[in-house]
Amino acid sequence: MKRFFLHLVVLLLAACSESKKDAQAASGQxxxxxxxxxxxxxxxxxxxxxxxxxxxxxxxxxxxxxxxxxxxxxxxxxxxxxxxxxxxxxxxxxxxxxxxxxxxxxxxxxxxxxxxxxxxxxxxxxxxxxxxxxxxxxxxxxxxxxxxxxxxxxxxxxxxxxxxxxxxxxxxxxKMRPADPPRAARPAQQAAGAELYVLADLEAFKRGLIQPVSSGGCQLIFGDKVVPCTLQTPQAVQPGSAGKVTLAFPEPVSFRVGDRFVIGVEDHLTAAGRIGDVTR
Known part of the structure; x- marks a missing residue:
């Protein structure tokens, strides 16, 4: 008897669900x-x-x-x-x-x-x-x-x-598909030939923060980590311009060729880059 009533409840719930779907379809919702x-x-x-x-x-x-x-x-x-x-x-x-x-x-x-x-x-x-x-x-x-x-x-x-x-x-x-899993990465302490673009002042969300990027210490924000870095460049990369830089890390960092990063000032984006050659 209990099993009969359980099946009856399941059927009623299914019928209510279908009825609701039909009503939504009829109303265009x-x-x-x-x-x-x-x-x-x-x-x-x-x-x-x-x-x-x-x-x-x-x-x-x-x-x-x-x-x-x-x-x-x-x-x-x-x-x-x-x-x-x-x-x-x-x-x-x-x-x-x-x-x-x-x-x-x-x-x-x-x-x-x-x-x-x-x-x-x-x-x-x-x-x-x-x-x-x-x-x-x-x-x-x-x-x-x-x-x-x-x-x-x-x-x-x-x-x-x-x-x-x-x-x-x-x-x-x-209907969207899950993101692809990240590609495998190996630790390295240097990335030569990284591409770096420095935003022009008019591109920045908060103006007045954009300065040329020259050699020196900075923090790089990768998607899943923030790491200290020494950036080396023959000449400063000017706002609105792109250049090649070398990135050196005090400890091995796991990344891949093609990985992207950003540099920020006061929590606002000022430069964006992509890893080039990797030196293990």
Whole structure:
């Protein structure tokens, strides 16, 4: 008898679930979807509310990086499967958006998604389209597939044909694939021929921090670690320019050719680089 009632309860629950799905389909609402992929959100003050909406919609591992340190952002991006570049639709892309995109280029091993907050407050559909194009162009500039990047809006009343509302965003994120595991690395104490680009002052989120980078001690932020380093260069790398440098570490550090790093001042990005030849 108990087994009969147990089967009956299971059947009733299944019927209720199917009924709910049918009702959602009839109303045009996306079915509720969940994902436990690590998702990080970069942007301004609207990140916290955006992450709250994702969490309530079933994205259990959504994380707000807006108040994290530069090293904290690098570590979270390195571990994430999805990075959402969040733009306030009432303001459009800002200098901080450029910094966020560059950080994802340096450290994210997963998928980059474009997100918009406060989208219900923008009445002009063409303005939303224009902002979307701007962010796609910015992604393209930093070696992301901007033209094909997924995009979603926080409000179901947003004037767009793209996925909108947190339920739709949860469905979108649930279709993303996990990040590939990091490649094997071996310890080394020197990397010759590393590429280094120093941001121009106008590119920086906080202006006035950018200075030429010359030989001397510094801290390099890799995705999963922060290490002291002596940087050697024949001549200073000027803001807005790129150059070749040699990196020497006081102790062996595990990295690979092609690994990326950044240098920061006062927790703001000032230079970005990539490992060239490795001297074991």
């Amino acid at each position: 996306p079915a509720v979807s969940t994902t436990d992929l690590p998702v990080v959100v970069l942007g301004g003050p609207t990140c916290a509310e955006f992450v709250k909406g994702l969490t309530l919609a079933g994205v259990s591992k959504a994380q707000d990086l807006s108040r994290e340190s530069l090293a904290g952002k690098a570590a979270a991006l390195h571990a994430a499967s999805v990075a959402v570049i969040l733009v306030d639709a009432t303001e459009g892309p800002l200098p901080v958006t450029r910094e966020d995109v560059l950080l994802t280029r340096q450290f994210c091993r997963g998928t980059v998604v474009i997100g918009f907050s406060k989208s219900a407050l923008v009445e002009d559909a063409e303005l939303l389209d224009l902002e979307e194009m701007e962010v796609r162009d910015l992604l393209n500039k930093y070696d992301h597939p901007g033209d094909t990047a997924a995009v979603g809006f926080d409000s179901e009343s947003a004037r767009t044909k793209q996925p909108k509302g947190f339920a739709a965003l949860a469905v979108l994120l649930s």
